[in-house]
Amino acid sequence: MHRFIGRERELRVLGAALARVREGGGGQKPGECVLLRGRRRVGKSSLVEEFLGRAEVPYLFFTAAGGSAEDELTELADAVASSTLPERSLFAEEAPNQWNAAFRLLAEILPDDRPSVIVIDEVPYLMDRIDAFEGMLQRAWDRLLSRKPVLLLLVGSDLSMMEALNSYDRPFHQRGREMVLGPLNPADIGDMLDLEPAAAFDAALVTGGLPLVCAEWPRGASLWEFLRTSLDNPISALLVSAERSLAAEFPPQAMSREVLRAIGSGERTFTNIARAAGGIAHTTLTRATDLLTAKRVVAAELPVSLRPSKERRYRVADPYLRFWLAFLDPHMAEIERMRGDLALTRIKERWTSWRGRAVEPLVRESLARLLPDDVLPAAPAIGGYWTRGNDVEIDLVGADRQPVAKELLFLGSVKWLENASFDSHDLAALHKHRAAVTDEPVPLIAVSRSGVDCAGLQATYGPEELLTAWREN
Known part of the structure; x- marks a missing residue:
């Protein structure tokens, strides 16, 4: 299947974790936990679904939606009802109204005699919205869940929050193995799209290796054929993926969006970014750049040399987002009026110079x-x-x-x-x-x-x- 080209290594890692659960079935704590993180739209959920399809064990797949504790519990109950856990009906009968009780009941309905998988997707929403969620999860894991032959997959897109979940001063520290899912790399992209090496790097700069965007690129098609088709379709993955990711991470009114736009337009120094973002205050810009770098959306770099330097430069870390901010975001209204041809002309005019700088991080x-x-x-x-x-x-x-x-x-x-x-x-x-x-x-x-x-x-x-x-x- 297209979207799983280049994911065999990750599937092997998850398969090995499940094998350890299966082999440790007689131990006191046979359970395993994996913390899977990766940027939005890199295919985390798709990877997990493919793994579950291959694993052929009972499983629960719950996705948090960013609602209240009560709303999330309702969603959890629905997910349990549609799961393949053999004792799932018991959850509906008890209908727990507290997260501690939900974890306890979940542990009770897991099989004792064979492995199962629990997936909790978008964990950062739960960490953010539910009081003491990490502590409740830690207690439930230590006392109940890890005593069952279960593989617990905790999945999240907010990289800094997922890293924090496993940090030494947090309740869940060292209870899970960390796994990072990156975008498809240039070799994966070249194989998937049947492209020569130079063209594979071009495709990596435009798609960022996002599986959804790559999936819309016809095999063997040139960069310009792909862009012409995508710009003629206002709901193409190339056009909409960035906006959806940014909307999930940064509210529209947040100054971070303006700062990100300034960096995406090509400004690299603190002073020029401040000017391009409307002359914002030094402290406001510092807060915004700190947030953007903490979320790994922006990279802040210093020159590498034998002497110290303060000449920090900023760049958009994700190649696809960098392309989108430079060429698509400023002209979205035009593209929606079905004038993608104008955007394509601009890209052709600026492509060589833009690509020359954009490819440098990939070369390094x-x-x-x-x-x-x-x-x-x-x-x-x-x-x-x-x-x-x-x-x-x-x-x-x-x-x-x-x-x-x-x-x-x-x-x-x-x-x-x-x-x-x-x-x-x-x-x-x-x-x-x-x-x-x-x-x-x-x-x-x-x-x-x-x-x-x-x-x-x-x-x-x-x-x-x-x-x-x-x-x-």
Whole structure:
């Protein structure tokens, strides 16, 4: 099936957890808990549904809706009634009106002689809306649920809250194994859509690897064919997924939305973001950027170099959201009037320059996965370097740590153009910038979409090499 390309590893992890439950059936606490987190729309629920379909054990799948404690209990009762737990009718007879009682009754109706699965989706809603939910969950797990052969899957999209659930000062600390579900990676996308390596990276920048968006991309279709079709459909996943995710995380009136728009438009420095967001106050902007970085929506980065720097830069962390904010969000009214052709023209005009910067984080992550190789060592930190006035800007800085390194391992340039190779002029610029950063003969590398046309580099990488970094060995 399309949507599960690239998810075999995650299915194996869940299958292994269920196998441990099955094998530990005679122990005092055979139960296992997995905390599954990932950004909205990366396919967490679909992954769990596929796992349940393969597992062939009794299960309960409950999704919190963000309502009151009473409303959530009503939803839980409905979920139990439609579950495959053999004793589910007992839950309806007792109809618990407190969460402690609901957990206790849930433990009672779980089978003793065979494994079962309980899924609680959107756990952060319960943490946020129900008093002492984490404490009740912890007590129920320690005293009741973990004594049954059950796999408890706690699923959530709010990354910071899901991390907090397992932190050392919280009731549920160390009771679950953490599992992170990322988007489909460039290799997965290339396989799913039958694309060449360079085109797979383009697709990764536009779809962000979101399965719902990728599922609307016809196999073998070009980027421009996909965009033309999506922009002609006002309810396409490409157009609506971002708004739905943002609406769930940030209320429309929140200043975070304005700040995110400013960063998405291409502003990277604190001062320029403040100006683009309407000249908001320093403290307001600080609160907004702190919230956006805590939720992993925005990345705040410092230059990697041998000396400290305060030149923090901001970028939208998710490639799809970055694309949507830059090209789609400002023109949604136009697209809804069925003038997606105007948006497509704008994208074509700005695509090369936008892509050149947008691909850099993906290149860095690819190298981090690829190294060490025959030429370069493993690099614990791969970032970039810049000065306030951008008179020196280096796309790739490999170092022993970040942001202040003890040793630079390599410096490099990314040239991601359709028809222009990395040439001697690019190499001369890289030499000049290296001299501004260090006197040492640090190895120089190039990453180019269209090959390299000069000598004097320690290593070169193209789309094919970068894509191999994402394939499982």
